[in-house]
Amino acid sequence: xxxxxxxxxxxxxxxxxxxxxxxxxxxxxxxxxxxxxxxxxxxxxxxxxxxxxxxxxxxxxxxxxxxxxxxxxxxxxxxxxxxxxxxxxxxxxxxxxxxxxxxxxxxxxxxxxxxxxxxxxxxxxxxxxxxxxxxxxxxxxxxxxxxxxxxxxxxxxxxxxxxxxxxxxxxxxxxxxxxxxxxxxxxxxxxxxxxxxxxxxxxxxxxxxxxxxxxxxxxxxxxxx
Amino acid sequence: xxxxxxxxxxxxxxxxxxxxxxxxxxxxxxxxxxxxxxxxxxxxxxxxxxxxxxxxxxxxxxxxxxxxxxxxxxxxxxxxxxxxxxxxxxxxxxxxxxxxxxxxxxxxxxxxxxxxxxxxxxxxxxxxxxxxxxxxxxxxxxxxxxxxxxxxxxxxxxxxxxxxxxxxxxxxxxxxxxxxxxxxxxxxxxxxxxxxxxxxxxxxxxxxxxxxxxxxxxxxxxxxxxxxxxxxxxxxxxxxxxxxxxxxxxxxxxxxxxxxxxxx
Numbered sequence: 001x002x003x004x005x006x007x008x009x010x011x012x013x014x015x016x017x018x019x020x021x022x023x024x025x026x027x028x029x030x031x032x033x034x035x036x037x038x039x040x041x042x043x044x045x046x047x048x049x050x051x052x053x054x055x056x057x058x059x060x061x062x063x064x065x066x067x068x069x070x071x072x073x074x075x076x077x078x079x080x081x082x083x084x085x086x087x088x089x090x091x092x093x094x095x096x097x098x099x100x101x102x103x104x105x106x107x108x109x110x111x112x113x114x115x116x117x118x119x120x121x122x123x124x125x126x127x128x129x130x131x132x133x134x135x136x137x138x139x140x141x142x143x144x145x146x147x148x149x150x151x152x153x154x155x156x157x158x159x160x161x162x163x164x165x166x167x168x169x170x171x172x173x174x175x176x177x178x179x180x181x182x183x184x185x186x187x188x189x190x191x192x193x194x195x196x197x198x199x200x201x202x203x204x205x206x207x208x209x210x211x212x213x214x215x216x217x218x219x220x221x222x223x224x225x
Numbered sequence: 226x227x228x229x230x231x232x233x234x235x236x237x238x239x240x241x242x243x244x245x246x247x248x249x250x251x252x253x254x255x256x257x258x259x260x261x262x263x264x265x266x267x268x269x270x271x272x273x274x275x276x277x278x279x280x281x282x283x284x285x286x287x288x289x290x291x292x293x294x295x296x297x298x299x300x301x302x303x304x305x306x307x308x309x310x311x312x313x314x315x316x317x318x319x320x321x322x323x324x325x326x327x328x329x330x331x332x333x334x335x336x337x338x339x340x341x342x343x344x345x346x347x348x349x350x351x352x353x354x355x356x357x358x359x360x361x362x363x364x365x366x367x368x369x370x371x372x373x374x375x376x377x378x379x380x381x382x383x384x385x386x387x388x389x390x391x392x393x394x395x396x397x398x399x400x401x402x403x404x405x406x407x408x409x410x411x412x413x414x415x416x417x418x419x420x421x422x423x424x425x426x427x428x429x430x431x432x433x434x435x436x437x438x439x440x441x442x443x444x445x446x447x448x449x450x451x452x453x454x455x456x457x458x459x460x461x462x463x464x465x466x467x468x469x470x471x472x473x474x475x476x477x478x479x480x481x482x483x484x485x486x487x488x489x
Contacts, residue, residue, distance in 0.1 A: 110267065110316040127278055128269070128316045166279040175282050 005030040013049040013079060020055040024063060031070050038076070048076050054083045100138070107131055107145065114151075127166075136160070136217065143167045155200070158214055160193040163204065169194045176202040227258075229332045229342040230463075231361035233385075233393075235377030237348030239369045240398040243434060244456070245345040246274045247445040248365070251460030253308035254445070257340040260299065260310045262332070264357045265347040266322060269314035275302060276441020277311055286315035289327050295334055304446075310339070320352040325359035332360035341463075350384060358385060364393035365425060370400055370410040379420060394425035396459060401430045402473055413473070425462055427471060428455035 004022030008015040018027050042048065050071060059067075059081060068078055086094075093116075100118035107113045109128030113121070118135035125131055129145035137149045139161035148170040150157030155172040167178040174196055191207045195214060205213060232245045242265070249261045263271040266286065272278045280300050283293035295312075302309040312335070315322065335342045346357035358364065364385050368378040378395075385393050397416055404410050417424045431452035437444040445456040451471075458468045 112317055127273070130317070168279045168281070170282075177280055179279070 005034060007034060013051055016050045016052045018052065018054050018057065020057040028066060028070065031067060035070055035076070042075070046075065049079050050076065051079045052081045054081060056083075056085050058083050058085055058087055100135070101133075109145075125167075133157070146170065155196045156214065156216070158193045158195045158210075158217065160191060160207075160210075162189060162191050163194075164189065169202065171196050171202060174200070174202045176204075178204075227336040227339045227341055228363060229336055229344060229361045230363045230365055231344040231346050231357050231390075232365045232367060233346035233354065233357065233381055234348065234367040234374065235350065235381040236368075236374045239367050239374050240428070241348070241367050242270045242274060242345050243438060243443075244365070244367050244396060244398060244428075245343050246271060246438075246443045247453075247456040248460055248463070249309060249341070249343045250305075250443040251445045251457050252341050252343075252463065253302075253305045254457075255460060255464060256308065257464070258308055258310075258338070259341045259343065260312060260335050260339040262312045262335070262342060262344045263314040264344055264353055266314045266353065267316065267319045268347070269316055271345050272300075272311060272313045274438045274441065274443065275311060277302065277313075278441075281313045284313045284315040285331070286318045286322050288312075288331065289323050295331070320347065320356070323356055324352075325356055328356045328360045350380070354384075358388060358390060361390055364390050365396060366393040366420075366422065367396045367398050368416070368420075369398050370405060370412075370416060372411070375411065375416060375419065382420060382422060392422050395420060395422045396425050396428065398428045399430045400427055400473075405473060413470075424470075426455055426459035428452050428459075429471070 004019055004026045006017040006019070008017065038048070052067065064081055071078055097117045100120045101115045102120050102122070103113060103115070104122045105113075106123045107121070107125045107129035109126050112130045112132060113119070115133040117133065118138070119131060119133035120138045120140070121131055122140045124142045125139065125145040125147065127144045130148065131137055131146070132148040132151045134150065134152045134154060136157045137147045137159045139147065142165060143161040143163065144165045144167055146168045147159045147161065149159045150172040153172050155174070157171055159169045159171065163178050164180065165178075166180050169176045169178060171194065176194060192204050193207060193210055194202060194204050197203050210217065232241050232248070234241050245261055249259045252259045261271060262285070263269050265271070272281055277300050283298035285298065287293040288295050288298045298312055300311045300313065301307070302311065332342055332344070344357050344361055347353035366378055366381060368374045382393060395417060397413055405412050411419070413424070413427060429451045431444065431450055433450040434444045434452050437447070444450055445453045447453055448457065455471060458471065461468050
């Protein structure tokens with residue numbers, strides 16, 4: 001009889017399966033019938049908790065609301081909606097968050113390069129230019145402008161570059177000015193990284209300390225995996 | 226209560242920013258507390274000439290839009306103990322990001338704390354210029370002995386006369402002695418008479434200006450250079466001293482001097 005909605009009892013509660021081949025109107029109709037039936041079958045004072053499985057269908061907020069409006073009352077509640085699919089937009093977001101964004105360009109004076117997550121920049125940041133990322137920033141090339149890692153407040157982010165020029169590094173709300181006087185400009189060419197230490201002070205450290213100071217860098221576990 | 230002075234020219238490239246940096250530095254050397262305000266929003270340079278570019282954290286637009294307090298945006302020049310300060314312009318905004326009322330409020334705030342507030346005006350007569358002159362008490366007009374710069378300076382004087390600012394004081398910048406002596410360009414008297422404003426000072430063309438600006442040091446720090454002396458004199462005149470104008474004459478050594486005189 002029921003071909004749009006199936007009710008199953010599980011350990012976790014009642015599972016309400018909405019078949020993705022059925023139309024949404026049909027589903028609503030059947031949920032209404034089901035509700036009336038359940039009301040009659042269950043004794044008062046007994047609470048029922050549902051979780052809704054939508055299969056290969058992604059419900060919009062208003063559709064979820066419609067279902068909640070029918071089911072939820074004093075005795076019935078919905079704990080969650082579960083779907084086997086996600087929108088392409090969300091998928092892209094997850095995809096982007098799980099790997100550093102690669103940019104090959106020159107960031108010139110007055111330009112701002114914004115990135116969600118980590119940023120790998122191959123190119124130069126000119127004086128007056130800004131690169132910003134919510135995660136860490138890695139620069140292959142010359143950093144002469146501003147690099148702002150952990151832009152949204154993440155203080156565990158780092159900035160990695162060869163600090164050979166006057167520049168400015170910001171991590172979260174901390175600011176560090178890299179000052180190179182003419183005397184020590186050729187002092188070292190090695191790559192260094194800037195991070196915020198336990199005392200909430202920005203410090204510049206040599207590359208070989210990276211694994212000890214920030215062991216989580218490089219283990220990208222953002223998103224699904 | 227300090228004084229707000231706008232440094233303007235109309236034409237670009239005549240040395241507004243260089244003059245602002247050097248006059249400000251010279252005033253600081255005379256133990257005045259000076260704040261330089263870069264109004265060239267979108268094409269800022271004053272910070273570069275002062276060698277403070279990488280110290281900028283907040284700028285004037287951050288202050289106007291409430292992202293930072295005024296004192297957070299002001300950068301102290303460490304070379305002068307608590308004498309010279311810079312309020313930098315924003316680089317990723319344009320001149321319309323701020324208006325005249327906001328400028329008046331901002332400069333009014335600065336005048337409480339500083340003896341001199343020098344406003345570096347952008348080239349042109351658009352919003353950036355209007356903002357720069359809105360809050361100024363006095364104006365310094367920079368020109369070069371080129372007819373195009375003088376023409377623009379004339380236009381600026383006309384615009385400033387329509388405001389409550391006193392008649393601007395003139396700086397003739399980048400004078401090449403030989404050209405002026407040969408009559409290839411208008412001479413100092415002619416320019417001053419033509420523009421009919423008070424002459425504040427003259428600055429001779431000096432390669433050292435570019436050389437030292439490139440290193441982030443205003444030329445005025447080293448008194449041995451001819452441009453440095455010009456700017457130092459201008460600062461002293463601003464403070465009320467009477468300083469004679471520098472002489473245009475190229476030192477011509479007479480035959481006898483060449484023969485018997487000491488080498489320089």
